[in-house]
Amino acid sequence: MSHLKDKVAIITGAARGIGFSIAELFAKAEATVIILDISTELINAAVEKLESVSSTTICGFSADVTDEDRIGEIFKQIIQQYGKIDILINNAGITKDGLLMKMKISDWDAVLNVNLKGTFICTQKVSRLMLKQRHGVIINMASIIGIMGNAGQANYAASKGGIIAFTKSAAKEFASRNVRVNAIAPGFIKTDMTAALSDEIMAKYSDLIPMKRMGNPEDVANLCLFLASDSASYITGQTITIDGGMYM
Amino acid sequence: MDLLQKVKEIIVEELGVEENEVILEASFIEDLGADSLDTVELIMKFEEEFDIDIADEDAENLTTVGKAIEYLKTKIS
Ligand SMILES: NC(=O)c1ccc[n+]([C@@H]2O[C@H](COP(=O)([O-])OP(=O)(O)OC[C@H]3O[C@@H](n4cnc5c(N)ncnc54)[C@H](O)[C@@H]3O)[C@@H](O)[C@H]2O)c1
Numbered sequence: 147m148s149h150l151k152d153k154v155a156i157i158t159g160a161a162r163g164i165g166f167s168i169a170e171l172f173a174k175a176e177a178t179v180i181i182l183d184i185s186t187e188l189i190n191a192a193v194e195k196l197e198s199v200s201s202t203t204i205c206g207f208s209a210d211v212t213d214e215d216r217i218g219e220i221f222k223q224i225i226q227q228y229g230k231i232d233i234l235i236n237n238a239g240i241t242k243d244g245l246l247m248k249m250k251i252s253d254w255d256a257v258l259n260v261n262l263k264g265t266f267i268c269t270q271k272v273s274r275l276m277l278k279q280r281h282g283v284i285i286n287m288a289s290i291i292g293i294m295g296n297a298g299q300a301n302y303a304a305s306k307g308g309i310i311a312f313t314k315s316a317a318k319e320f321a322s323r324n325v326r327v328n329a330i331a332p333g334f335i336k337t338d339m340t341a342a343l344s345d346e347i348m349a350k351y352s353d354l355i356p357m358k359r360m361g362n363p364e365d366v367a368n369l370c371l372f373l374a375s376d377s378a379s380y381i382t383g384q385t386i387t388i389d390g391g392m393y394m
Numbered sequence: 395m396d397l398l399q400k401v402k403e404i405i406v407e408e409l410g411v412e413e414n415e416v417i418l419e420a421s422f423i424e425d426l427g428a429d430s431l432d433t434v435e436l437i438m439k440f441e442e443e444f445d446i447d448i449a450d451e452d453a454e455n456l457t458t459v460g461k462a463i464e465y466l467k468t469k470i471s
Contacts, residue, residue, distance in 0.1 A: 274438070277431060323431065 149375045150177035154228045156221075157181060158211050158268060159238030161188035163337035164287070167363035168235055168370045173200035175371060178228055181206040182220065183238070203228075211238045211264030214271075221271050230279060233374045234272045236265040237287040239305075241339060246300045254301045261305035262312070269316055273325070282325040283374050286313050290333045290389050306331070310385045317383030326382040328373050333389025334360045357390030397470065401463050404443060408436050418460035426459075444470055 155172050159165040161183035173179045173196045181196075181204070183189050189206040196204045209216045224231060239261045242253035265286050276282030291299055292306025310329050317327040334340055334351055340360065343351075352358055369388050372378055387393055402416045411426050422428040422436065437453045440446070440462070446469050448456075456462045 274435070277435070319431070322429065 149371060149377075150175040150233075153177045153232040153374075154224070154230055155179055155233035155235065155374065156224065156231060156268075156272070157235040157237055158264070159183055159287075160235075161185050161192045161206075163339060164332070164335060164363045164366050165235070165237040166192055167367040168237065169196060169204075170199065171364070171367040171371050172233075172374075173202050173204060175375075176200070176202050177233070178203040179205070180224060182209050182211070184208065184210050211236075211268055212259050214267050217267055218271050221275070225275060231272055231275055231282070233283045233285070234268060234276075235285045235287070235370060235374075236268050236309075238264055239287060239289075239339075241299065241302050241342075243298045243302065245298055249300060257301040258305050258308075261302070262308045265309055265312065269312075269327075273316075273320065276325045277320060277323045280324050282320075283378075284316065284320075284325065284327040285370055285373050286327070286329045288313070288329040288331045288385055290331050290387060290393050293331055293385070293387070294393055313385065314383045321382055326373075326378070328378075328381060328383065329385040330366060330369055330373070331385050331387045331389070331393075332361060332366050333387070333392040335366060336360045336362055355390040355392045359390060361388060361390060397466060398463060400443070401440075401459070401466060404439055405436065405459065408432065408439055416459055418458070418463070420459045421457055422459070423457070440466065446470065 150172055155177045157165050157169050160169040160181040169179050169181055179196065179202065181189055181192055186208040189208055193204050193206040207220045209220055211217065240257060242257050244253060269284055286309050288309045289306040291303045292310050295303045313327050313329040320327060333355065366388055369386060402413060405416050406413050409426050409428050409432055415426060420426055422433055437448050441448055444466060452465065456465055
């Protein structure tokens with residue numbers, strides 16, 4: 147499998163969960179994989195694991211996606227070292243759930259900052275290079291919650307809905323330069339993020355999923371690989387749901 | 395290198411045009427085929443090369459090669 151041979155891919159929030167699965171699949175597809183995550187301990191373990199499954203170049207950077215200067219610096223360093231950036235996956239994301247009536251401003255800000263502003267910052271920092279290259283692929287991790295809404299997740303839903311609208315605007319701005327921008331909206335995927343949910347909530351959600359089960363991070367990674375590859379060269383501005391039929 | 399020459403080189407490089415097309419009267423959009431993305435990139439390149447900040451209100455007025463050079467002259471000296 148060498149769909150991404152010679153491509154340089156940056157994946158944010160890739161030290162674990164869905165991001166890590168994407169990094170793993172991209173490494174198997176022979177891309178040069180750059181993991182960017184806020185958690186330094188997790189990064190080293192993740193890089194080691196990937197090096198054991200693939201012989202491509204794997205490299206990790208610890209950074210907060212909301213730190214504009216640091217992100218700019220890292221991207222510059224990547225360009226110096228690898229000469230280009232073909233793919234950016236804006237996957238880093240957090241939740242701070244609570245009912246709207248009692249939601250703290252700090253929880254609203256934190257989620258909007260990481261999920262939405264972080265996506266904007268990384269996209270902006272990579273855009274000039276991609277526009278110049280006359281090619282590039284950006285994939286933003288939204289969520290089904292950004293389409294359907296969810297009680298207790300007003301901040302998260304707003305951030306993910308924002309990502310979907312942001313994706314469309316970016317796609318329109320960059321299309322003439324052959325830079326594609328798409329979003330993925332996963333339903334319930336088995337990761338640490340969803341492991342935090344109670345059994346009761348999980349049972350309730352399973353009822354809402356026609357396929358009656360949660361998805362795996364690998365399912366999302368497969369979609370990402372398709373969207374990042376040349377097989378998807380005429381797809382831009384779209385939000386693709388991957389949710390066992392939960393939203394139709 | 396004098397300013398005129400340097401600006402010409404940047405325009406040639408950024409817009410992919412021939413140097414003889416880059417005359418003072420030339421409009422970036424109408425004569426040199428730039429689109430809105432190109433003009434933003436060009437302004438950012440000026441900022442970078444000359445280590446200056448160009449305000450959005452100023453950038454809007456820099457529609458021709460001559461206007462850009464006049465503006466850069468006042469900014470740099
Ligand atoms: N798990 C799901 O069911 C599900 C569903 C829909 C969407 N998503 C989205 O998929 C993405 C990944 O989710 P996951 O389930 O793998 O979560 P996760 O919590 O397992 O992983 C998120 C990763 O992002 C990193 N991160 C957090 N804040 C960061 C920051 N400021 N800068 C850089 N890195 C940061 C974390 O360290 C972690 O490694 C998120 O955007 C999430 O909203 C997940």
